[in-house]
Amino acid sequence: MTRGVARLLTFQLPLAAFLVFLLFPFYWMLVTALKPNRDLYNLALNPLWTWSPTLDHLRRLLWETHFLPWMKNTLVISVGATALSLATSLLAAYAIGRLRFRGSGVLGIAIFLTYLVPPVILFIPLSRIVSGLGLWDRPAALVLTYPTFLVPFCVWLLLGYFRTIPQELEDCARVDGASRLQVMRYVTFPLALPGILSCLIFAFTLSWNEYLYALVFLSSTDQKTVPVGLATELVTGDVFQWGPLMAGALLGSVPVALAYSFFVEHYVAALTGALKE
């Protein structure tokens, strides 16, 4: 009996408190998104529940704002930036981790250090470079700048994975007559697939969530991404549209939440792998 009480006090209650703290904002998003306006702005009611859920906010979000184009933009930009980062990182990580050419050690450390440079240092000069290249207000501006934080992360993570693949496997394939490119294509890269998948998910979520560059480099309403579009176009002066806003916050989180739920092991491996290296 006392053991049960002790477990309740030292484990179950604290864990429940953590879960309420961490998950309540999501519940609040959902309730707000489903609540009719007359309930939403009525202080007499219990705000934590609604007896008359409605899809009005969702309908307004989808058909009366630019939410769908924003979703499309975010998807295109995230896929583009992820593909570019993954392709370049894969080549770079293989070269640094496997070929051990002169200068590869220094390069590895240099790329890791670039991972620590926060975007707030870069966005002002980058805005000048982006407009100089004629990329202002175009998705390409983000596809090309997101790799600055994706490539260092992916290279670092992939380096760790390549290190776990025994060199002998490659040597055997070479002895059997495979060229170096064939070795990469048929031996090393397939074996590094878990690492590649981790990079893919991580890069996609980081691109999907990015805010600062998207805010600075894109200006017209129909070019924006979801994180920027919602916060700038639906928060208009004193008129807040909390229902559609929360519906948008919920829907805008769905793609990353899906990617995450399907590959939660890879995601955690990416996060912890990058920390432990």
Next chain:
Amino acid sequence: MGRQDGPGFPKVTAGPLQAPLPGVRSGQEALGRLVESHQALGWVMVTPALALLAVFLAYPFALGVWLSFTDSRIASPGRFVGLENFRYLAGDGVFRLTVLNTLLYAGVAVVLKFVLGFALALLVNREFRGKRFVRAAMLLPWIVPTSLSALVFYWIYDSQFSVLTWVLRAAGLVDRPINYLGDPNLARAALIAANVWRGVPFFAIGLLAGLQTVPRELYEAAAMDGAGPWSRFRWITWPLIMPVAVVVTVFSTIMTVGDFQLIWIVTKGGPANATHLFGTLAYQRAVQGGFLGEGAAVAVFVLPVLVACVAVAYRTLRRED
């Protein structure tokens, strides 16, 4: 394998794995030689990544430092003014307040994230029913877009319809609405709470990974020698997870000092500049005000923090080895 820096080398750097150059036969041979040379192939393969980082990271980094010594505006290139921007900022009350805000925000938030994240890691580092679900769910605040969760916090801190106020009222603790974002200290606390909410999962999962590398036998051996829970923690757990703890803290400190979106969405640096960080002030001065040089000078102040963090991490981790 021998080095190879043939004359054809620079031509193929743009597309190392594409079709051979024209002049098929000799081209193919050159490619074959290139592929077999560690030196040449290595550099060819890192070139695309390095080119991206050089143009969009290293160059803007240098340009940013240069801009901080100029009086550039959005429309004009500007000229070198030496330390003028920094001299101006040193006398600028808003900037001085921003420095204090940053210290307060990062200091309090990182400590809270560490303590709560560690507690959560210890809680879930055991077997219980629903472990997989809890571990997956606790990461959600970290993976959803911060700008979207910032909007939720904006709504939670609403001056009229705040759910927090409703709960406090129902509990009989307050009798009037609280204007969370209208009072400087309340606004700071509100933002720190939101930042902690988002950052706790990162600490928890990082420290959990550290905890799982601690061999169980060590605890058993220590328990056999009569070590209590505290000394087991002090002499086994803590030393072994130190490296991970340092790395997580350094990452988080850099990200917290360089925070932008949470602040910008919830308070825009207000009320009365009470919640500005370097990022939001730089954005306001450079993008909204048009003073690129001054904004760049504000942003440059993140650098010392960055260098200090890396230095601390490097020294601690090296001592561990």
